[in-house]
Every structure is written in structure tokens, then in C-alpha cells.
Amino acid sequence: MKVVLQHLTKIFPSRNKKDKSAEVVAVNDFNLEIPDGKLIGLLGPSGCGKSTTLYMISGLQAPSNGKIFFGDDDVTALAPENRGIGLVFQNYALYPHMTVQQNILFPLQNLKGENRLSKEEMLTRAYEVAKLVQIDEYMDRKPSELSGGQQQRVAIARALVKMPRVLLLDEPLSNLDARLRLQTREEIRRIQRDTQITTIFVTHDQEEAMSISDFIVVMKLGVIMQTGKPQWVYDDPANLFVAKFLGTPPINVFTGSVRGGALYIGEEEVLSVPGVEDQDVYVGVRPEGFLLDENGGLSCAISGIDVMGRDVSVVSTNANSLNPVVRSIISADEMGKISGESVKFNLKPHKVFLFNKETEQRVYFGEQMAAHEAMVAQMAEEGQNYVTHEGPLPREADDAAKEEVSVPVKKGFLAKIKEKFKKPKDEQPETAEETPESAEEPSESVEEPQAESAKENAPEGEQTDKEG
Amino acid sequence: MNKKKNQWKAWLYLLPALVVLGVFTVWPIINTLRMGFLEGYNSAGERLGQPFSFGFANFTSVIGYSEFTTCLGNTLLLTVVTVPISTMLALLIAVALNSIKPLKKFFQTIFFLPYVTNSIAIGMVFMAMFSMIGVMPGREPMSIGIINTIIEAFGGTRIDWVNQTSGWGANFFVLVVFIVWNALPFKILVLLGGLQNVDKQYYDAAKVDGASRWRIFWRVTVPLLSPMIAYVVITGFIGGFKEYNSIIGIFGDTMGPNTQQGKWNTMVGYIIQNVSGFQGRASAAAIILFAIIFAVTLINLYVSKKKVHY
Numbered sequence: 195m196k197v198v199l200q201h202l203t204k205i206f207p208s209r210n211k212k213d214k215s216a217e218v219v220a221v222n223d224f225n226l227e228i229p230d231g232k233l234i235g236l237l238g239p240s241g242c243g244k245s246t247t248l249y250m251i252s253g254l255q256a257p258s259n260g261k262i263f264f265g266d267d268d269v270t271a272l273a274p275e276n277r278g279i280g281l282v283f284q285n286y287a288l289y290p291h292m293t294v295q296q297n298i299l300f301p302l303q304n305l306k307g308e309n310r311l312s313k314e315e316m317l318t319r320a321y322e323v324a325k326l327v328q329i330d331e332y333m334d335r336k337p338s339e340l341s342g343g344q345q346q347r348v349a350i351a352r353a354l355v356k357m358p359r360v361l362l363l364d365e366p367l368s369n370l371d372a373r374l375r376l377q378t379r380e381e382i383r384r385i386q387r388d389t390q391i392t393t394i395f396v397t398h399d400q401e402e403a404m405s406i407s408d409f410i411v412v413m414k415l416g417v418i419m420q421t422g423k424p425q426w427v428y429d430d431p432a433n434l435f436v437a438k439f440l441g442t443p444p445i446n447v448f449t450g451s452v453r454g455g456a457l458y459i460g461e462e463e464v465l466s467v468p469g470v471e472d473q474d475v476y477v478g479v480r481p482e483g484f485l486l487d488e489n490g491g492l493s494c495a496i497s498g499i500d501v502m503g504r505d506v507s508v509v510s511t512n513a514n515s516l517n518p519v520v521r522s523i524i525s526a527d528e529m530g531k532i533s534g535e536s537v538k539f540n541l542k543p544h545k546v547f548l549f550n551k552e553t554e555q556r557v558y559f560g561e562q563m564a565a566h567e568a569m570v571a572q573m574a575e576e577g578q579n580y581v582t583h584e585g586p587l588p589r590e591a592d593d594a595a596k597e598e599v600s601v602p603v604k605k606g607f608l609a610k611i612k613e614k615f616k617k618p619k620d621e622q623p624e625t626a627e628e629t630p631e632s633a634e635e636p637s638e639s640v641e642e643p644q645a646e647s648a649k650e651n652a653p654e655g656e657q658t659d660k661e662g
Numbered sequence: 663m664n665k666k667k668n669q670w671k672a673w674l675y676l677l678p679a680l681v682v683l684g685v686f687t688v689w690p691i692i693n694t695l696r697m698g699f700l701e702g703y704n705s706a707g708e709r710l711g712q713p714f715s716f717g718f719a720n721f722t723s724v725i726g727y728s729e730f731t732t733c734l735g736n737t738l739l740l741t742v743v744t745v746p747i748s749t750m751l752a753l754l755i756a757v758a759l760n761s762i763k764p765l766k767k768f769f770q771t772i773f774f775l776p777y778v779t780n781s782i783a784i785g786m787v788f789m790a791m792f793s794m795i796g797v798m799p800g801r802e803p804m805s806i807g808i809i810n811t812i813i814e815a816f817g818g819t820r821i822d823w824v825n826q827t828s829g830w831g832a833n834f835f836v837l838v839v840f841i842v843w844n845a846l847p848f849k850i851l852v853l854l855g856g857l858q859n860v861d862k863q864y865y866d867a868a869k870v871d872g873a874s875r876w877r878i879f880w881r882v883t884v885p886l887l888s889p890m891i892a893y894v895v896i897t898g899f900i901g902g903f904k905e906y907n908s909i910i911g912i913f914g915d916t917m918g919p920n921t922q923q924g925k926w927n928t929m930v931g932y933i934i935q936n937v938s939g940f941q942g943r944a945s946a947a948a949i950i951l952f953a954i955i956f957a958v959t960l961i962n963l964y965v966s967k968k969k970v971h972y
Contacts, residue, residue: 253870274869287861300881
């Protein structure tokens with residue numbers, strides 16, 4: 195089932211209804227077409243609106259604006275149970291008092307009218323699904339008697355048993371340990387391939403998303419940053435955020451500039467970038483984009499070498515690097531070339547991404563543009579639309595400012611009394627300092643100085659929290 | 663050494679509580695057992711040096727009294743009827759309270775009022791609402807109570823709820839209403855607390871799975887709340903067997919309509935009436951009451967072990 199999201203927007207009103215500025219726009223004008231039968235990863239840091247998007251698709255949250263289509267049906271106004279979706283919750287939400295079998299049967303038993311199956315049919319269906327997720331041996335157990343991975347599979351079985359048109363998974367692997375995560379990830383992939391159900395899953399783990407998705411949607415602050423096949427997004431990030439978010443170890447970012455068709459990091463010319471106008475840029479270099487070369491343009495001071503078997507990771511520092519260290523991965527055979535305390539690199543052009551310093555948008559150079567266009571063309575051929583964020587990127591700073599405003603400073607009754615009794619004691623030093631401060635900034639909220647004094651006085655602050 | 667010192671300190675801190683418990687709880691229990699098993703025991707006799715032999719005479723005589731069997735019957739009946747009703751009502755009200763947002767605090771306060779009000783005072787208010795004042799043959803009573811006023815306003819005929827001519831059914835109805843209403847707040851509080859602890863995701867999951875509200879209530883809410891329900895039922899039974907305040911509140915110390923004294927007396931009422939002259943009998947009744955509560959609680963625990971999902 196093809197899923198189309200049009201101008202999907204979710205705004206959470208502020209607690210204080212009059213204060214419009216404290217509204218949170220969780221998802222902002224989200225446009226996406228998800229092809230039938232694919233496994234899609236919604237990927238982004240926490241708070242980027244990916245779960246909200248998922249819940250809007252499920253129907254548990256109503257969008258503030260925009261439309262959702264399953265195939266040609268507009269399901270925006272439909273209740274969750276009428277959408278034909280299966281939803282797997284982050285902590286599975288298996289009913290603890292029911293056995294595995296009862297849990298899986300539950301959605302079937304809710305069917306009414308002509309859709310209602312006979313008891314035998316229900317059981318057959320439940321066993322079929324249980325077999326699919328390989329949980330059929332444990333049908334009589336309670337969820338608490340199963341491991342995390344098994345619970346996860348029961349949750350998937352429960353979502354699949356009513357044959358949903360769309361399967362939604364909310365952080366399906368975050369509650370599992372590393373080994374199980376790897377295993378379950380493959381399992382989800384296999385189940386999705388077997389059933390061919392359009393599946394959307396949410397994760398903050400880029401590795402997870404990259405490894406199993408047919409294509410990924412990278413989000414930031416409610417806005418799509420880029421869509422595409424994982425490898426494409428990795429190889430051709432549209433902006434600095436996407437470049438930084440994908441890849442382990444993370445991409446190395448330097449400040450640099452383009453002058454006369456050459457790229458400079460600091461005063462060192464590191465790469466020729468034909469066809470790029472002079473401008474200040476961020477230079478992203480994937481760890482595997484470095485080549486050891488005595489005559490290389492980029493010189494770094496070595497601070498350590500991690501040997502990881504096949505590869506060697508050279509940890510070094512550079513004054514123009516935005517990351518604390520520059521991490522480069524080279525073949526173990528080349529280790530012999532490293533000597534002394536500094537190292538020189540040449541850069542592989544297709545592993546270097548330039549971003550305009552103002553907009554943080556990608557600046558293509560050399561053959562990169564052609565490769566990018568080829569990729570977009572191929573996406574179009576496969577029926578996917580290439581979506582990136584145009585214009586300036588949403589800034590974290592906006593959010594930080596919002597948070598500062600919305601932090602409620604409530605004063606407990608006890609703390610107030612304590613303060614009253616305390617004041618005479620340390621009146622002279624404290625008030626002397628505080629008064630001029632609050633006089634200087636009259637625009638700040640009146641509660642501000644109270645918050646400060648609460649912070650200064652740790653035990654008082656704790657009590658305040660408890661009472662609130 | 664340090665540990666020993668601390669232990670000594672711990673006992674010292676516990677001492678006040680231990681003394682109070684010992685004097686007002688442990689010793690009375692022991693004394694009750696002693697008095698219950700001394701045949702024909704009374705404190706006046708003991709002071710005069712009258713000897714009492716050990717035996718079961720108190721129990722056999724108590725069980726033989728029709729007064730006592732009435733009390734036992736009343737207690738059992740009121741408990742068995744009111745506990746299920748109040749539990750069901752409390753569950754429904756708690757679920758309703760949990761699902762509304764506006765006025766939630768307001769309704770919570772209203773439902774919680776009986777808990778902070780003296781139950782005898784409430785009983786007297788109930789009496790005022792139900793009873794008729796100044797009933798004389800051939801004359802209109804001075805007041806027929808607000809309930810009867812309402813009944814007549816809707817065209818019904820007045821009922822003698824709690825006065826001289828009142829019947830068993832009318833009395834029983836008033837008592838059940840009063841006891842249930844009085845028992846609600848605590849139960850609502852406990853169940854509401856339990857409901858607020860239930861993970862919201864279960865409801866989201868049930869919604870996605872297309873469960874109707876009724877099914878969500880029975881298949882999700884009730885099982886997840888079952889520990890709380892068990893607690894409320896067990897304490898409800900214990901409280902029910904100790905019913906006394908409601909009767910005295912509504913009927914006064916006649917424990918029944920004026921002309922039918924002791925008609926609604928309960929176990930605790932019987933014990934209190936006997937405690938001043940016939941301590942042996944009172945103790946025997948108290949021990950029987952304890953045995954009943956103990957047995958019922960055991961049954962409750964047994965059943966809940968099978969039905970409750972912790």
C-alpha cells in the first residue's frame with residue numbers, strides 16, 4: 195500500500211493557551227510518498243518529530259494540518275482501528291495478563307460483522323503469524339516469561355495478525371541488547387520481505403536505519419532533511435546536518451574556503467574544486483576519504499592510532515577541525531607510511547563534501563553534480579521523489595531559546611517559608627548582588643531570580659521539585 | 663561494636679511505639695482471648711474473687727442467643743451486598759474520572775468528601791433526609807424528609823424509610839445506599855491511583871487493535887487493575903464486617919426503628935452492648951468475628967492469587 199503524506203503538520207499547543215510563542219511545531223509541512231511494499235526508516239535525533247509523524251500515520255494523533263493517503267484513500271480523519279495499520283510500540287505494550295496466544299488473538303477478536311472469523315480461523319491465523327515470527331513454541335507463555343527479542347516478535351505478530359495495509363514500528367530495537375538488536379533487525383527485514391507489507395519504522399540509530407531500510411528519511415526539528423536509499427544519502431548528503439548525522443565514525447568537518455577553484459583548509463590547499471565560486475565553506479570529509487601522502491595538502495598532528503584489524507584509525511588534530519579530533523581510516527598495509535608526530539593527507543574528491551557556511555547547504559564540485567543528478571534520475575525511475583530541505587536549515591538555537599522560556603519555575607510552599615526564615619541571615623551578601631542584576635534586566639520574567647536562588651540552594655531546590 | 667550500639671539505639675527509638683502497641687493492641691488481644699475462654703466471665707465477678715473455669719461456654723451460649731444470630735445475619739447480609747456494589751461503582755467512577763479532563767479535580771473532591779466527614783454525622787444527615795418527624799395517627803407529620811418530598815413531587819407515594827412503621831426492605835435500602843456511598847471514596851482513590859499507573863500505551867495498542875470501549879474495560883483495564891481491585895475487595899470485606907457506625911448514625915442507639923430495637927444490630931454492635939456487663943460473651947463474639955474475617959480474607963487471597971495479575 196502506497197502511503198502519501200501531504201503537508202503534514204503537527205503543532206502541540208503550549209500549556210498556557212494564551213502564549214502562542216511556546217507552541218511546539220513537532221512536524222512541519224511534511225511531504226512524502228512512500229512506495230508500496232518498501233521498508234522505510236524515519237531517522238533523526240530525538241525531538242525531530244519522527245515518532246509524531248508515525249503516530250499521525252497510525253491515527254493515534256491527529257495532524258494539525260495536512261493529509262494522509264493510503265493508496266487512494268484519504269485516511270486523515272479515520273480512527274486508528276479503521277486504517278488497517280499494525281503498530282509496534284517502543285516497549286511493545288503486550289498485555290501482561292494475557293498469554294502470547296491471547297495477545298496475538300486480541301486484534302482478531304475485536305473484528306465485527308462480516309470480518310469476524312470463526313474460532314478455528316482465528317487460531318489458524320494466529321499460528322500462521324506466530325510461525326512467521328518464529329514464536330509459535332511459546333504460545334502459552336506470558337510476556338514476562340519471554341526475552342526482550344521474543345516479546346518484540348510477539349508484538350510484531352500481534353500487529354501483523356490482522357493483515358495490516360501498513361506496518362508501523364516505533365523504535366523497534368531500542369529496548370534490546372546489542373546482539374539481539376542485530377538479530378532482530380535481520381528478523382524484521384526478513385518478515386517485511388516475506389509479507390511485502392509497506393513498513394515504516396522510526397529510529398534515532400543511523401546504523402540501524404542504514405542497514406535494513408529500502409530508503410531512509412532524515413529529519414531534523416520536524417522537517418525532512420533528505421530522503422533516499424541509505425547508501426545514496428550517505429554518499430551524497432544534501433546538507434551539513436545529514437552529513438554529520440550519518441556514518442560511524444562521524445564525518446570530519448573543517449572550516450575552509452574556496453578561492454579561485456581551489457579548496458583551502460586554513461592556509462593549506464587541499465583539493466582543486468573546479469566550478470565553485472569563491473566562498474567560505476564547511477568541509478566534510480568521511481573518515482575513509484583520507485589518503486596518506488607525504489606531499490598531501492592537509493597536515494594533522496597525530497594523537498593516537500587505533501588498530502582495528504583490517505583497518506587502522508588515525509586519530510589526529512587539526513586547528514581548523516570542528517570535531518575535537520580528526521578520525522581517518524586507512525588500510526592497515528599503509529601503516530608503515532606513518533612516522534613522526536604529524537601526518538599529511540590527500541583527500542578523495544568523492545568523499546569530500548562542501549557546504550556553504552551561511553546556509554549549510556551542499557556545494558557541488560567537479561563530478562559530484564553529475565553523480566547527484568544521476569542519483570535523482572534513478573530515484574524518479576523507481577517511483578520515489580527526492581526530497582531535501584530547501585533554504586536555511588532549522589537551527590537548534592531556536593529550540594534552545596524555546597526551552598528556556600518554557601521551563602516552569604514553580605516555587606514550593608515549603609521552600610518559600612524556608613526562604614523567609616533564611617533571608618535575615620544572609621541578607622547582606624545575597625541581596626546586594628541580586629538587586630542590581632534584576633534591575634538591569636527588567637524584560638526577564640519575575641520568576642527568574644527565584645529560580646536562581648533555588649539553584650544556589652540545592653536541598654531547597656529538590657523540595658521544590660517534589661512539591662510541584 | 664558499632665553495629666551493636668546502633669541496634670540498641672534502634673530499639674530505643676522503637677520503644678514508644680512498642681509500648682503503645684503493647685498496651686493498646688497486644689495486651690487487649692491476649693486479654694480478649696483469656697476472657698473469651700473463661701466460662702461466664704465478667705469483670706465485676708473477677709474483682710470479687712469469683713472463680714471462672716476454662717471452657718467454651720461463652721461461645722455456645724452466644725451462638726444460642728437469637729439476638730446474636732440476628733447480628734451475625736445482618737452483618738453478613740450487609741457486607742455481601744454492599745462490597746460488590748461499592749466496588750463496581752467505584753471502578754466505574756474511577757474509570758470515568760480518569761477519562762475526563764475538565765472538572766476532574768472538582769469531581770474528585772466531591773467523591774472524596776464522605777471520606778473526610780464523620781460517618782456518624784453523615785448518618786444523621788441521611789436520617790434527616792429519610793426520616794419523618796412528628797408522625798401521629800390521623801395527622802400530617804411535621805416533616806417527611808427530603809427524599810419523600812422528592813418522591814411526592816414526582817407523583818409517588820411517600821415511604822416510611824426508617825421510622826416506626828418502616829419495613830425491612832425500606833430499612834435495608836437506606837442502609838445499603840448509605841454504606842455504599844460511605845465506602846466509595848476510599849475505593850475510588852485506590853482505583854484511580856491504580857489507573858493512573860497503567861501505561862497509556864496499552865490503551866493506544868487496544869485502540870489500534872480496534873477494541874471497543876467495553877472490551878478495553880474488561881480485557882485491559884480490569885485485569886491490569888486487578889491487584890487494586892483485590893485490595894479494595896479485601897479491605898471492603900473487613901470494613902463491612904465491622905459495620906456499626908452506619909446503623910447507629912441512621913437509627914441511633916436503638917440499632918433499628920424505634921419500635922423494633924436491635925433489628926439492624928451488627929456484630930460490633932453486639933460486642934459493644936455486652937462489653938460493659940458480660941465481657942466473656944463480648945470476647946467470645948469478638949473472637950468469632952475475628953475468625954470470620956480471617957476466613958473470608960483467606961478465601962479472598964486464595965481467589966485473588968488465581969485471578970490477579972501482578
